[in-house]
Amino acid sequence: MSRSATSQDRRADARQNVEKILDAAITCLSRNADASVSEIAQAAGVGRVTLYGHFPTRDALIEAALVRVISEGEAVLESLDLAGDPRRALRVLIESSWLLIARASAVLVAAQTALPPGRIHQLHAEPAQRVDELIRRGQTEGAFRDDLPATWLTSVLHHLLKGAALDVANGLLEQADAPRLISETVLAAYTRGDT
Amino acid sequence: MSRSATSQDRRADARQNVEKILDAAITCLSRNADASVSEIAQAAGVGRVTLYGHFPTRDALIEAALVRVISEGEAVLESLDLAGDPRRALRVLIESSWLLIARASAVLVAAQTALPPGRIHQLHAEPAQRVDELIRRGQTEGAFRDDLPATWLTSVLHHLLKGAALDVANGLLEQADAPRLISETVLAAYTRGDT
Numbered sequence: 001m002s003r004s005a006t007s008q009d010r011r012a013d014a015r016q017n018v019e020k021i022l023d024a025a026i027t028c029l030s031r032n033a034d035a036s037v038s039e040i041a042q043a044a045g046v047g048r049v050t051l052y053g054h055f056p057t058r059d060a061l062i063e064a065a066l067v068r069v070i071s072e073g074e075a076v077l078e079s080l081d082l083a084g085d086p087r088r089a090l091r092v093l094i095e096s097s098w099l100l101i102a103r104a105s106a107v108l109v110a111a112q113t114a115l116p117p118g119r120i121h122q123l124h125a126e127p128a129q130r131v132d133e134l135i136r137r138g139q140t141e142g143a144f145r146d147d148l149p150a151t152w153l154t155s156v157l158h159h160l161l162k163g164a165a166l167d168v169a170n171g172l173l174e175q176a177d178a179p180r181l182i183s184e185t186v187l188a189a190y191t192r193g194d195t
Numbered sequence: 196m197s198r199s200a201t202s203q204d205r206r207a208d209a210r211q212n213v214e215k216i217l218d219a220a221i222t223c224l225s226r227n228a229d230a231s232v233s234e235i236a237q238a239a240g241v242g243r244v245t246l247y248g249h250f251p252t253r254d255a256l257i258e259a260a261l262v263r264v265i266s267e268g269e270a271v272l273e274s275l276d277l278a279g280d281p282r283r284a285l286r287v288l289i290e291s292s293w294l295l296i297a298r299a300s301a302v303l304v305a306a307q308t309a310l311p312p313g314r315i316h317q318l319h320a321e322p323a324q325r326v327d328e329l330i331r332r333g334q335t336e337g338a339f340r341d342d343l344p345a346t347w348l349t350s351v352l353h354h355l356l357k358g359a360a361l362d363v364a365n366g367l368l369e370q371a372d373a374p375r376l377i378s379e380t381v382l383a384a385y386t387r388g389d390t
Binding site: 155158159 | 229343346347350351354357358362367376379380381382383384385
């Protein structure tokens, strides 16, 4: 019996294909929220039949990509110490996780048309809450402005993370510069001006 | 001869259809950059045959929508006095034109896959330059921070305008609140913090 025919090897191949497909899905959906299954299969270097063997529908693939990207983001967020000075915590949060959050946002956009709203909310609730808590704590402690609603401050962070990721994808911004530009901008935006 | 059959009436009908189609295209593309011609025809309340009679391809329709939305934006920008204090000028710019700029941005995203890059740049150059000039003048006069590049400050404005328009479309933000939140945020973001 040839080595490649053992069931252990077949399982390892399958796992590797799933990894490749999910990576490709996240990359393709970040560029275009309407990326097709064929595009994703091509980017992953697998056939459409192989892809459909693992993910019977485009919606199932998008859901799996969202679960993957959120769990990556959670792992990064969990490793961070967000206690203490909220401005320092926000900077740490942005600089450690900006690309992951941007990837998650892009997949979320795709998921908005593919998955029921309840499911997205459920998957997205925990990381969103962590950011939300930091912003509210910063407002309470006087580190962040409280003349604008916390929900808007959260949106500002998301829009700038997503926008910067798009700028990098379009060659308008160096990836290495992005974390610093985002944190300098968000921290200033969260400070009440004298305007 | 019935009144509706005169060629003058037919021309008025055609003009009205073109208006309806372009309005529908801008609205549909703002929600989804990949909106199909059928969706746009339906939103305009005209048949696909009528639509194709005016715009032979989806690309032609997107180009016409972009020309329309940019000329609307230019008319608004031209009516503004952007001389004098750059911070006041930026606030006037945002509050008078935020929805138009957001509409233009959404159509620009759609145009990015449909039109050759040179054409977009050409159409978009004049209004983009007006904003860019204001930001550079503000930096030179010390009204805006100069520790971050002008190109990034311009991006920040675009991302927040576009993001706020998306928030309004998704029911996360009241349209009436948007201009104030955007200007307060952008003016603070353009101010160097002590962080």
